[in-house]
Amino acid sequence: MAKLVLLHRADSIYEDVPDQVYDFPRRYLATVEQGVGDWAVYYEPVKAGARGYFAVAKIASVIPKPGADGRFLALVEPGSYLDFDREVPRIRADGRPFESALAAADGSPIVGGAQQLAVRRLPEAEFAEIVRAGLPADLEQIEARRYDPQPAGMAEPPAPFQRPVIERLISRPYRDVAFRRKVREAYDYRCAMSGLRLRNGGGRPEVNAAHIRPVAHQGSDAVWNGLALSGTLHWMFDRGLLSVADDHSILVSHNKVPRDVADRLIVPSGRLVLPADPRARPHPQNLKWHRENVFGQMPLEGPRPWD
Known part of the structure; x- marks a missing residue:
């Protein structure tokens, strides 16, 4: 090798x-x-x-x-x-x-x-x-300190554990942090479906990085397999209540999502707010996989965020 x-x-x-x-x-x-x-x-x-x-x-x-x-x-x-x-x-x-x-x-x-x-x-x-x-060894610590540079009761941050390179590359927690950072940055910390850029009181962005095609289904951690979404829209996307067409218009499962709810949550244009860099935009193959395998196909049980 x-x-x-x-x-x-x-x-x-x-x-x-x-x-x-x-x-x-x-x-x-x-x-x-x-x-x-x-x-x-x-x-x-x-x-x-x-x-x-x-x-x-x-x-x-x-x-x-x-x-x-x-x-x-x-x-x-x-x-x-x-x-x-x-x-x-x-x-x-x-x-x-x-x-x-x-x-x-x-x-x-x-x-x-x-x-x-x-x-x-x-x-x-x-x-x-x-x-x-x-991919710095201390990427997880860098992200943890990003909005809280000096955690309470800690005189100085601990020295990062120098995990071997290959071990980092196959570590799910490490990869999740790397994916989240790249996707949120690509979308300028703005939800791709609501168009909102929300931050909490400490300045931490209130937006998730959602995989379009999950890793468990042979999806990748490439930025073009991600969408920056608010918590509620992430929940809806993962459960197939929402999807995205090839022209980046947002698809809604109206038999499960009340129209007034969709109107409140989704940007008025009905189209994704895309990254400035075309290379970071959702890959058509991933969007197609989500439409064919997730959209409208998941049973909706339990409480819903808008209830």
């Missing part, structure tokens, strides 16, 4: 869906096959944007691409993809690349050569350094 770097651009002509599949030509087949069962870091090339290293995922298998001779698909292990909390620049503050393969003998960045490869081997130490920069 081997760690890899996978180049990806949002406007790629290939059928890449970073949390599902990576499309590549035969020339990279041997390298990608070495990465099966191991982790890869996604990298945005210079000409495509400024993000640098932006996510990590585990490669499950490689198959020939149906109907495309000479092309292959690396299938991503369901639930493994995770956006970095902080996008990692291509070059360190000291001017050296994170990848030794992209550095000249004096440590300065090279132009061309390995930098142009769509798939690159990545030494373990460099993989760990990039992931630590994008």
Whole structure:
């Protein structure tokens, strides 16, 4: 097995869906096959944007691409993809690349050569350094202190436990925090369905990060599989009382939700309030899955939030 770097651009002509599949030509087949069962870091090339290293995922298998001779698909292990909390620049503050393969003998960045490869081997130490920069070990503590920097009775915050990189990547509590931070930030802490940006007395945002396709049903922790929703609308979305069409209009199960309730809770336009960054907007495949598997199909029992 081997760690890899996978180049990806949002406007790629290939059928890449970073949390599902990576499309590549035969020339990279041997390298990608070495990465099966191991982790890869996604990298945005210079000409495509400024993000640098932006996510990590585990490669499950490689198959020939149906109907495309000479092309292959690396299938991503369901639930493994995770956006970095902080996008990692291509070059360190000291001017050296994170990848030794992209550095000249004096440590300065090279132009061309390995930098142009769509798939690159990545030494373990460099993989760990990039992931630590994008997903800090103390992310959970950072979030806990965000609106309460000095908890009562604590002289100073404890030093973070340096959990190994892979252990963090498979930790559900850690991933939940990373997902919540990315989704709420993408929506500017505003509920996508009500349009409201509410904060409690301490300044903490009163908005949840909802998975469109749950992780338990092979959904990912990608920001485009999330919606920022208020507590009530999150409850309704998870129970199939609400869904979203491909044009981002909000669908309501009117046989279960009184019209006056929907009118009070949902933005007057009846359409999602979307992130400014198109890359963070809900993926059509996830919206389709929710409509086909959740919307209008869940039994509604017990008290309802609007009663």
